[in-house]
Amino acid sequence: MSTRWDEVVIGGGHNGLVCAAYLARAGRKVLVLERRDVLGGAAVSEEVFPGFTFSVASYVVSLFRPRIIQELELTKYGYNVIPMDCAFQPLHDDHGIARWEDSERTRIEIGRYSNHDAENYPKFKQTMTRLGRIAAQLIDRPAPTGVDPQNLRTLIDLFRTVRGVEKHEFQQLVRLLTLSAVDFLDTWFESDILKAPLAASGIIGTFQGIRSPGTAYVLLHHYMGEIDGAFRSWGFARGGTGSVSAACARAAEAHGAIIRTNCQVDKVLVSNNRATGVVLSNGDVINARRIVSNLDPRRTLMGLVGESHLPENVVASLARFKYRGSSGKVNLALNGLPDFTCRPGIGDHLRGDIAIAPNVDYLERAFDEAKYGSFSSRPFINIVIPSLTDPIIAPPGKHVMSCFVQYAPYELTEGPEAWESQRKAFGKTVLDTLEEFAPGLRNHIEHMQVLTPLDLERKFGLTEGNIFHGELSLNQLLFQRPAWGMARYQTPIRNLWMCGSGTHPGGGVMGASGELAAKTLLRKKI
Amino acid sequence: MLPTPFFPRHLPLCKSMDWTRWAGYYVPRSYQLQHENEYYAIRSAAGLIDISPLFKLRITGPDSLALLNRIFVRDLSRLKEGRVAYVAWCDAEGYVLGDGTVSRQGPESYFFTCEDPTAAWLDRHASGMNVSITNETKSLAGLALQGPSSARILIHAGAESVRELKYFGATSTSVNGIDFWVSRSGYTGDLGYEMWPPADCAPELWDTLMEVGSKFALQAVGLKALNVCRIEAGLLQKGVDFHNASRVLTREQKSIPYELGFGWMVNLDREPFVGQSALRKLQQPAWNLIGLEINWEQTRGLYESQGLPPLLPTEAWTSSAPLYRDHARQYQVGYATSGTWSPVLKKYIALATIERSYPSKTVQIELAVEHSRHSVDARIVSPRFYDPPHKRAPVG
Known part of the structure; x- marks a missing residue:
């Protein structure tokens, strides 16, 4: 191994690939090492069953930073996201609510349940969009280094972000930072039916309930989404989410980065508190000036580096950083489409995002069970059927249906290993739940893949099955992600950097952690 | 105003109620409230577009090639059977009157489609020629199937002969007993086909393609989405990006072929064609x-x-x-x-x-x-x- 690498990136997830592309673009000699045979980490497309390509884990794209798309010219390499027009919430026996891009159509839908809410909804959306735009500024630059009373600069920087906010919006912002999703929505809406799918956005990937304080803030993440430079909802990547990673990989390679799959890194070599290289599972040693890890903070520091190299306070803060995955995934290969009792037939309402979240209590009850160590007997399910818009991922006339399922707590009462024996029951629960809303779905299932949080950990290296490399809760964001003093991608080990979702801003397929890590490393002004 | 042969199919699908006029016909600008789904259908699946309002002429007879070579700035002598050519034609001053496509259906038979009525213009230049010009604008419908899934849909529908069709190739084919002429061409810059079925059985063809296409995320697509696609492909729209010289008043509104990027079509060293001497003499393009x-x-x-x-x-x-x-x-x-x-x-x-x-x-x-x-x-x-x-x- 004679090549002297400037940077070795551990992990070919989308953030690692974005980071590698930026480094290579700056002329660095970059090597990416991916443990699996496919790139993308959790942003991956795999032909799980012949003819059926699934976005196995991460299934929608919204927050991917437009700046990255432009700077890395990702469209040239196949980046293509198709926006969704609809968010549909089926109910047991009624119409349900479909929220469309067309605001009048949405008003009519919500008006079936509450005229008050129907009229308020556009105002709500407008306020959230404005606040989301302000918060989005935080995800496009490195986190402030901390809130330090001794150093007013950082405080001023932080407050500069909210400079343009009007008084009433500032009140909303404070509510978002302090309230639970439901409490916040209570200030806007009266219908429990409308509130449920909105509140569900606040708990995705966290081990909290919709009535847990702090969950309101996460709602904002759903209004920071940008597709084509416009603030809007979610979209499907053509060819599955893995095509986003593939585009990043091709961009990195075009700039000269080398990417190796089937290369597991076992250890980061540290001497004199400096990282000098990595050791692969086959014993090969690869030296580099700097190591950048796309793995989560625990795997990187406690795993690859080892506790003995770390100061005690760092070990303690890493232990405090919460993962506690709360979701699973069920992927279905179908030979027909679900037929919802409340809205029969095949229509445009199936083309977007479908939320099994009939009311507020349903969601809170789902959390109750998880709190005490079992998966929800009636979980929140977020469904998408991307083959309706992107036919190449399924055989003609057939479909892939992706179901994100919460709560599926990593820590079952009997411990995480118990998932092995509960996988089947978990899959059955999901199907039973779906059948309540779309009877006959089972008859259309050709294949089924059930991923428990334990599977997510084993397959994708997501510690405790947390899809965001650490909970996206207020106390784990900005300068606290993953810990005070580590928010700017550098670790306590010199020349060891992190670029994964466990660093600021983290979460979702947005590429920002990878971009900002690379730019910080390159000392680029952002 | 006239309904196209597909009008009864558009009516229930056109939820936007957003129609426009095109060459005397009503066509949907979009079917859905937002045209974006239709756009994405073309770029990631397939879209079905009613292009019936296009003018359709069949030129046959021993002098058909001579006539076309007299009209078009492009020399079609080497256009083989089963091939399509993009063409433009000028007035005597060398200003562009229109653009369109010509496909060669047989040794002495050509099929020509364009945006403006051009039959009379052809007639004027055909005197003394042994050629027959048939206006099939009403008797034929026009249907474009565009997008990456378009070939799979046509093949699944039974149009086997499109499998071998190269870009800008054309052939006759059959779907469900309906025979029609099809070319691998379009106005979207994507993989796609343009079909010219007889007007009376055109709705049947629409139904078949929609049914087969439902397995490939096919959607009916209106002119709004088509317009986005054609700009992406860099295809000009007459009346927008350039004008028919016979319909405008000033030189500034007219264009010579070189000004529209049509220079590659023009061959000045051949038998005379309309506008040739003007183009020879012409000052530098502006x-x-x-x-x-x-x-x-x-x-x-x-x-x-x-x-x-x-x-x-x-x-x-x-x-x-x-x-x-x-x-x-x-x-x-x-x-x-x-x-x-x-x-x-x-x-x-x-x-x-x-x-x-x-x-x-x-x-x-x-x-x-x-x-x-x-x-x-x-x-x-x-x-x-x-x-x-x-x-x-x-x-x-």
Whole structure:
């Protein structure tokens, strides 16, 4: 191994690939090492069953930073996201609510349940969009280094972000930072039916309930989404989410980065508190000036580096950083489409995002069970059927249906290993739940893949099955992600950097952690 | 106004109630409330578009080639059977009257489609020739199937012969007992086909394709989405990006082929064609047709300086936007004629006409943001913005 690498990136997830592309673009000699045979980490497309390509884990794209798309010219390499027009919430026996891009159509839908809410909804959306735009500024630059009373600069920087906010919006912002999703929505809406799918956005990937304080803030993440430079909802990547990673990989390679799959890194070599290289599972040693890890903070520091190299306070803060995955995934290969009792037939309402979240209590009850160590007997399910818009991922006339399922707590009462024996029951629960809303779905299932949080950990290296490399809760964001003093991608080990979702801003397929890590490393002004 | 043969099919599908007129016919601008799904159908699955209003002429007889070579600036002598050619034609002064496509159906038989009525123009130049010109505009329907899944849909529907069809190839085929002429061509810059079934059984063909297509995410697509696609492909629209010289009043409104990027079609060293001597004598072309990539960061900045989220021009505009040499907007060097946000390229693009002598690679385009006018940098590029390999690749 004679090549002297400037940077070795551990992990070919989308953030690692974005980071590698930026480094290579700056002329660095970059090597990416991916443990699996496919790139993308959790942003991956795999032909799980012949003819059926699934976005196995991460299934929608919204927050991917437009700046990255432009700077890395990702469209040239196949980046293509198709926006969704609809968010549909089926109910047991009624119409349900479909929220469309067309605001009048949405008003009519919500008006079936509450005229008050129907009229308020556009105002709500407008306020959230404005606040989301302000918060989005935080995800496009490195986190402030901390809130330090001794150093007013950082405080001023932080407050500069909210400079343009009007008084009433500032009140909303404070509510978002302090309230639970439901409490916040209570200030806007009266219908429990409308509130449920909105509140569900606040708990995705966290081990909290919709009535847990702090969950309101996460709602904002759903209004920071940008597709084509416009603030809007979610979209499907053509060819599955893995095509986003593939585009990043091709961009990195075009700039000269080398990417190796089937290369597991076992250890980061540290001497004199400096990282000098990595050791692969086959014993090969690869030296580099700097190591950048796309793995989560625990795997990187406690795993690859080892506790003995770390100061005690760092070990303690890493232990405090919460993962506690709360979701699973069920992927279905179908030979027909679900037929919802409340809205029969095949229509445009199936083309977007479908939320099994009939009311507020349903969601809170789902959390109750998880709190005490079992998966929800009636979980929140977020469904998408991307083959309706992107036919190449399924055989003609057939479909892939992706179901994100919460709560599926990593820590079952009997411990995480118990998932092995509960996988089947978990899959059955999901199907039973779906059948309540779309009877006959089972008859259309050709294949089924059930991923428990334990599977997510084993397959994708997501510690405790947390899809965001650490909970996206207020106390784990900005300068606290993953810990005070580590928010700017550098670790306590010199020349060891992190670029994964466990660093600021983290979460979702947005590429920002990878971009900002690379730019910080390159000392680029952002 | 007339209904196209597909009108009864459009009615229940056209939820937007957004119709427009095209050459005397009613056609949907979009079927859904938002045209975006239709756009994405073309770019990631397939779209079915009613193009029946196009004028359709069949030219047959021993002198058919001679007639076409007399009319078109392009020499068709080497056009083989089963091939399609993009053509333009001029008036005697060398100004462009129109553009269209011609396919050769047999040794002495050609099929010609275009935007404006051209039968009389052909007739005028056919005197003494042994040729017959049949106007099939009403007896044939026109249906475009465009997008990466289009070949699979046609093949599944039984049109086996399209499997071997190369880009700009044409053949006769059959679906469900309906025989028709099909060419691998279109107005979207994607893989796609244009079909010309008899008007009376055209709705049946629509039904068959929609049914087969339902397995491939096929959607009916209106003109709004088509317009975005054709700008991405750098295809000109008559009446927008250039004008029929016989319908306008000033030289400035007319174009010679070289000014529209049609120079490659013109062969001056051959038997006479209409406009040839004028084009021979013609002074230097004054204009160039170009593509523009409008700086999105600056555009976005203009919105943000007003506290607004950027407003994406997701619906193509076809008004005129002046181009300047300088930010002060003192010296105008051209004008953009149509533009759109390109969702597939993530770029704000436009087609424009610019002074041929303009030396720089960037230009200032005037944009209105909220209620004030600004100028933004635009990079001059080839107008063929989107040109995916699958457009030309074998379909297998």
